[in-house]
Amino acid sequence: MADDVLYTVEAGVPQNPIEDLLRMDRIPHIWCPGCGIGSTVNCFIRGLQASGLDLDKVAVVSGIGCTGRVAGYLKLDSFHTTHGRAIPFATGLKLANPELKVVVYSGDGDLIAIGGNHFIHAARRNMDMTVILINNMIYGMTGGQVAPTTPISATASTMPHGNYEPAFNLPHLAESCGAVYVARWTTFHVRHIIKSVKEALLKKGFSFIEIFASCPTLYSRRNKLGDGLDQMIYFQENSEIKNGADTKSVGVDFQGKIIVGKFVDIERPVYHEAMYGHLKEKYGEEYMPSDEIKEFISGQNGD
Amino acid sequence: MQDESGVLTGAHFIDGDHACSEGAIAAGCRFVAGYPITPSTEVVERIAERFPFVGGVFIQMEDEIASSIAIQGAVWAGKKAMTVTSGPGFSLMMEHIGYAAMTETPCVFVNVQRAGPSTGLPTMPAQGDMMQARWGSHGDYGIIALCPNSPQECFDFTIKAFNLAEQFRVPVMLMMDECVGHMIERVVIPPPNEIKVFKRRYYRGKKKDFLPFKPEKDLVPPMIKAGDGYRFHVTGLTHDEKGYPSMTVGTQAKLVTRLSDKLKVNEDKIIEYREDGVESAELIVITYGITSRTAIPAIEQARKEGMKIGHLRLITAWPFPAKRIHELASKVKAFVVPELNLGQMVYEVERHAGSGVKVEPVSHAGGTVHDPKEIYTAIHRLMKG
Ligand SMILES: Cc1ncc(C[n+]2csc(CCOP(=O)(O)OP(=O)(O)O)c2C)c(N)n1
Ligand code: SF4
Ligand SMILES: [Mg+2]
Numbered sequence: 001m002a003d004d005v006l007y008t009v010e011a012g013v014p015q016n017p018i019e020d021l022l023r024m025d026r027i028p029h030i031w032c033p034g035c036g037i038g039s040t041v042n043c044f045i046r047g048l049q050a051s052g053l054d055l056d057k058v059a060v061v062s063g064i065g066c067t068g069r070v071a072g073y074l075k076l077d078s079f080h081t082t083h084g085r086a087i088p089f090a091t092g093l094k095l096a097n098p099e100l101k102v103v104v105y106s107g108d109g110d111l112i113a114i115g116g117n118h119f120i121h122a123a124r125r126n127m128d129m130t131v132i133l134i135n136n137m138i139y140g141m142t143g144g145q146v147a148p149t150t151p152i153s154a155t156a157s158t159m160p161h162g163n164y165e166p167a168f169n170l171p172h173l174a175e176s177c178g179a180v181y182v183a184r185w186t187t188f189h190v191r192h193i194i195k196s197v198k199e200a201l202l203k204k205g206f207s208f209i210e211i212f213a214s215c216p217t218l219y220s221r222r223n224k225l226g227d228g229l230d231q232m233i234y235f236q237e238n239s240e241i242k243n244g245a246d247t248k249s250v251g252v253d254f255q256g257k258i259i260v261g262k263f264v265d266i267e268r269p270v271y272h273e274a275m276y277g278h279l280k281e282k283y284g285e286e287y288m289p290s291d292e293i294k295e296f297i298s299g300q301n302g303d
Numbered sequence: 304m305q306d307e308s309g310v311l312t313g314a315h316f317i318d319g320d321h322a323c324s325e326g327a328i329a330a331g332c333r334f335v336a337g338y339p340i341t342p343s344t345e346v347v348e349r350i351a352e353r354f355p356f357v358g359g360v361f362i363q364m365e366d367e368i369a370s371s372i373a374i375q376g377a378v379w380a381g382k383k384a385m386t387v388t389s390g391p392g393f394s395l396m397m398e399h400i401g402y403a404a405m406t407e408t409p410c411v412f413v414n415v416q417r418a419g420p421s422t423g424l425p426t427m428p429a430q431g432d433m434m435q436a437r438w439g440s441h442g443d444y445g446i447i448a449l450c451p452n453s454p455q456e457c458f459d460f461t462i463k464a465f466n467l468a469e470q471f472r473v474p475v476m477l478m479m480d481e482c483v484g485h486m487i488e489r490v491v492i493p494p495p496n497e498i499k500v501f502k503r504r505y506y507r508g509k510k511k512d513f514l515p516f517k518p519e520k521d522l523v524p525p526m527i528k529a530g531d532g533y534r535f536h537v538t539g540l541t542h543d544e545k546g547y548p549s550m551t552v553g554t555q556a557k558l559v560t561r562l563s564d565k566l567k568v569n570e571d572k573i574i575e576y577r578e579d580g581v582e583s584a585e586l587i588v589i590t591y592g593i594t595s596r597t598a599i600p601a602i603e604q605a606r607k608e609g610m611k612i613g614h615l616r617l618i619t620a621w622p623f624p625a626k627r628i629h630e631l632a633s634k635v636k637a638f639v640v641p642e643l644n645l646g647q648m649v650y651e652v653e654r655h656a657g658s659g660v661k662v663e664p665v666s667h668a669g670g671t672v673h674d675p676k677e678i679y680t681a682i683h684r685l686m687k688g
Contacts, residue, residue, distance in 0.1 A: 287356070
């Protein structure tokens with residue numbers, strides 16, 4: 001069936017431009033055919049490459065879940081932590097060494113259910129990190145249970161009669177809590193994701209990208225929505241780009257319209273800079289920041 | 304330049320909580336995350352006050368779950384780090400004690416114990432978390448737990464806790480209690496050059512194809528940190544020496560056995576206890592923490608009356624000095640084990656003493672310390688009865 005082969009890869013020769021950033025010794029990955037998570041990783045790597053950041057200084061932190069496995073496939077300093085706690089782990093990394101660009105990459109259940117408290121506080125503090133949330137509207141890893149992002153009327157293994165809990169509108173949540181950069185895309189929006197990843201990585205403060213992705217195995221199948229391709233067609237036909245949209249208005253109903261775009265891009269004092277600035281002003285030379293904070297901040301100020 | 308020491312050399316009149324903060328600073332701890340809880344709060348309050356002047360970062364997190372993982376992020380970025388709590392917070396931290404054990408993240412957990420369960424007696428002492436410290440997270444792993452009985456020891460043992468954490472890459476618990484935490488005594492802080500601080504062992508080899516979780520002879524792998532170009536992976540999943548998930552029976556056996564064995568083979572370097580009059584004793588009182596002080600009047604009274612009483616005080620509750628207890632068991636007729644709980648470490652004494660010797664707990668539900676009379680009564684009954 002040689003006709004079916006789209007391209008060939010010679011063994012050991014890097015062919016794909018993102019291979020340098022993947023742990024190829026861990027491929028094949030665990031994700032199901034048609035799963036959207038892999039596409040987001042592809043976009044993330046391209047966005048990271050486009051950002052021009054020093055890759056030795058980028059650390060990725062994941063929680064637990066299908067999306068939580070992302071950290072383990074990226075050839076960066078990468079941490080697979082506990083369920084829901086990627087953000088506080090990332091907070092420790094960042095404050096210990098602000099020179100690190102810290103990325104949190106995890107699932108909707110991980111970041112918003114069990115990890116919701118950390119999410120809102122990191123946004124409030126404007127902790128300098130980029131949070132990439134893969135919203136498949138379900139708990140994938142554990143077998144399709146209801147998530148705080150499951151739309152009303154969708155079914156899940158623990159909502160077998162149809163969901164009657166309202167879902168979070170995540171861009172609105174992030175903005176209300178203080179995120180300085182908020183964007184939402186679906187896996188259909190490959191170029192937009194790449195651009196947003198680059199922008200978010202280069203943005204100081206708490207940046208947040210929500211990406212709708214398919215979970216054909218658990219979400220689509222149970223809800224009779226077809227396979228990964230069908231979900232992609234849904235994303236294509238039902239999403240509308242509205243940059244700057246009022247985040248209050250971007251909630252998503254079951255198989256309803258998905259407003260995507262960059263919604264928020266503002267400036268607010270970043271946690272470690274606010275800490276440094278405040279203590280420096282109050283105590284002058286007496287204040288002794290850590291070497292890492294001092295070097296990083298004076299490097300930024302060019303002094 | 305950051306002050307390398309930050310040490311407050313001199314004699315001070317401070318409580319155990321504050322002494323613990325100073326110990327952490329002297330040990331080189333420069334990242335603390337915590338969440339207020341009586342009777343431990345003074346530790347983080349002093350850290351918050353002091354850290355801006357010694358190059359440290361303190362953050363009050365949104366809860367203890369966050370605090371106990373934020374410190375581990377800081378460790379992987381190169382800092383020595385600790386968190387501080389009491390019973391309810393300690394319960395919330397359990398998953399991350401397991402994460403530290405599994406990922407071999409050196410860090411310190413301070414637990415200023417209060418009486419439980421649940422909210423219990425927030426302002427009153429107990430020693431009810433001794434088994435939780437050892438076994439509280441799921442799965443098999445090892446930890447080290449130290450029990451100070453004075454503000455001076457809160458200072459000294461905090462330094463020791465950091466040194467042990469670094470040396471063996473395990474979470475180390477400093478098991479204080481409300482009484483020791485709030486007791487004010489003289490604390491002598493030596494000059495920095497007299498304080499032994501264990502420097503983190505870093506891997507400095509090649510960056511390609513290296514094995515970050517390959518142990519050295521002492522079964523402990525050297526550390527690495529983020530930002531140095533190693534592009535390593537850390538996971539709480541069962542992992543191979545490369546740090547990659549490897550969910551097989553074989554990898555599980557190898558890894559989990561080593562996590563336990565690294566403390567077992569190094570036991571002689573870790574275990575510490577103090578003995579007084581045990582060689583000629585007919586009965587030995589086994590104590591730890593504050594109970595080691597309340598037992599003294601009871602022991603002295605019994606000795607005055609001609610009884611041959613020894614005192615063995617655990618400095619490390621975990622690992623437990625099993626060999627020593629076993630040895631002593633053949634020489635005495637009884638062990639008396641007073642604890643501010645309904646019997647925890649006494650199980651360990653029983654387990655290692657064997658059946659030839661009587662083991663008697665002197666239990667106390669907590670809220671205050673023992674009346675030495677209770678301990679004396681047990682001694683007297685066993686000696687004369
Ligand atoms: C403390 C704890 N509770 C529960 C679990 C089980 N668990 C693992 S992943 C997961 C849900 C993941 O859902 P999500 O974050 O949406 O990730 P997805 O798999 O959908 O990418 C749960 C409940 C766990 N590992 N730890
Ligand atoms: S279960 Fe769903 S989210 Fe998990 S890998 Fe499969 S398709 Fe993806
Ligand atoms: Mg999910």
